[in-house]
Amino acid sequence: MAQRAQPIALRLAAGAAALAVVALVFGTLAAVALRAESGARLISADWAAARFTVFQAALSALISAALAVPVARALSRRRFFGRRALILALGAPFILPVIVAVFGLLAVFGRNGLLNLALETLGTPVVDELGRQGILLAGHVFQLPLFDLYGIQGVLLAHVFFNLPLATRLLLQGWQRIPAESFRLAASLSLNDRQQFRVIELPMLRATLPGVLVVVFLLCLTSFAVVLTLGGGPRATTIELAIYQAFRFDFDLGRAALLALIQVGIGLGAALLALAVGQRAAGQGLDRVVLRWDGRGWRRYTDALLLLLTALFIGLPLAMTAIRGWAGLSGLSVGLWAAVLRSVLVALGATALTLLLALPLALRIGAASARPGARLVEALGTLSIAASPLVLGTGLFLILNPFLDPMAWALPLTAVVNALMALPFALRALVPAATEAQRRFDRLSESLNLPAGTRLRHVLLPRLRAPLGFALGLTAALSAGDLGVVALFADPNRATLPMEMYRLMGAYRNDEAAAAALLLVALAFGLFWVFERIGRHADT
């Protein structure tokens, strides 16, 4: 069989992009490994961090998935006003800057949050014999504050906040894949709800849930900003945080490198697990409603309550951020605007780099002639979900330190790492469209002998415009809100907006922090919106 020739220029570009990615990933890894060998010792706290990393990720995955099952089921069988909006809102936490989410969660569940406040006003204040403040409510004395986010409970809550919506969307896709005929058949056989669940929905869950669990587990494994803000201490430190502390506070590069190796080991193990499970995420058409006959009677009310609680869980922290932020906007310092500018530059840099890497790679992966190689590249994309920005950062520091001052190059380095972290998501969005465009139009392009430039400009780019806009918007938003590798390098005088916000929160300047949060949300969603918009305007 013949191979369809892809323009040489495109192959070269894809090769260069792949080489750049591999060099960055393995180069930094090699640097880390070399440095780790030279006699650093782990302390027992580091092993505790390793255990906690896996433990919190596993628990986050289990809780998110367990809650997502009833929520997705309710969403799949109900039609109501605002359903589309709710499904859209479920996508929002993915691009919401982590530090903003933490701020919003603190405003609802924190010491001085909405929930504590509400309970305090409901009960009677009391003071026990040790002088501790409490609240008398329904015959019990509760110690104040009732809710405190700092510690593992906060880490888990934040991870569930981010991943319950993701898991719900993934499971909803599973429900959508069940053919409508199955539900019709179940109704004609007058199966009750439980029987229908067992016969139709359980098999789907059995196929879908492992993938969902693995994805959430992977994402939580490398979660840094959440643990930085809500965790810490001997009982809630992850390896990522330990790397940061070894690097930033102890400046013990050997130990940081050794920790980085452990993180890589755990990530690699989990990624291999992910490859074995082989879940394919992302997809569209979630607003389709299948006509169903189950879930009548009281279940309508439990479904409604469940969906309402989900909407509140996602919406309240954001609303609180907006309300508090709006009030603080007037008191913003000039320095914050400089931080905004730096964040925009980092985001745009990362976006440009992602475009350069993802576009040729996606086209190459999508090319009919590239099958075996394409598998490898796709696998690498999955592996990089487990890659850690802190490890990349440590490696880059070790490589660059002899030649230049990494602190002075903090922002470009951040852009590079951000681009790399966004690459798997960009590829997920682009590869299906790239495959389809080339499958359909390569033969015609060849028959007309179109040169590579024409093919790219007039054939492929117009077909890829929508997913490209989405992928770049995602990259820009994630990069603008990133509080990861930038925390490793940046000095306070050249902080990005998320760093500045973290600093304000640490200094208990809550009004300013709220205003910064609002700006940051506007920035992240604004960037996403602009790029997505450009992509949508394709006239296909």
Add this chain to the structure above:
Amino acid sequence: MLTLERLHLRQGDFTLDADLGVGAGARVAVLGPSGAGKSTLLMAIGGYLAPDSGRVLWDGQDITGLPPGDRPLTTLFQDINLFPHLTVFQNVALGISPRMRPTAEQSRRIGAALAEVGLAGLGQRLPRDLSGGQQSRVALARALLRARPLLLLDEPFSALGPALKTEMLGVLEEVLDRTRATLLMVTHDPADARAICPQTITVLDGVAAAPEDTAALLADPPAALRAYLGTP
């Protein structure tokens, strides 16, 4: 003159052999049951499939190794002959200006070609705003402009209704008259062959036979073809 010299293709269990010649300016139908290898034959001539052995010659020159766009031919596929996001004008322009920067003279010729196939004034439309027949006309206008000596048609009109198909065969004949091109047209309908192809290649059981006189062939088909045609 197109020559297929002991051409042999294999795809899994399927094989196709062809050892035949087609005279310059001939109009030849490629007839046979589906799955027999009609399209495969055309794709091999067009350069979209590489043969396992044998050669494809045009006027004595070996073109077996040439990429599709460099061969002296234009192909009209069964589907996807137009880029859906490009206008009619742009789609035709790609035929003579691959960088899509037609000169004033080229633009004039594109307009003329569109008028020739009955699409005057529709240059700025997108393919989706055209009927199926009109879309075929766009592809024919491009073939007219490219004016390559060999035209390969892989059932491009099979999705059209009978009246529209007759109409398109008329347009096709005009294009052939203008370009003096040799035609190879895959079809599963003997009526198409009768209408515009004096000669017919039958593809049966993985073997493409040399062109025969269409009228004689259809009047007294060999047994295997008879089974396909349903004639007693």
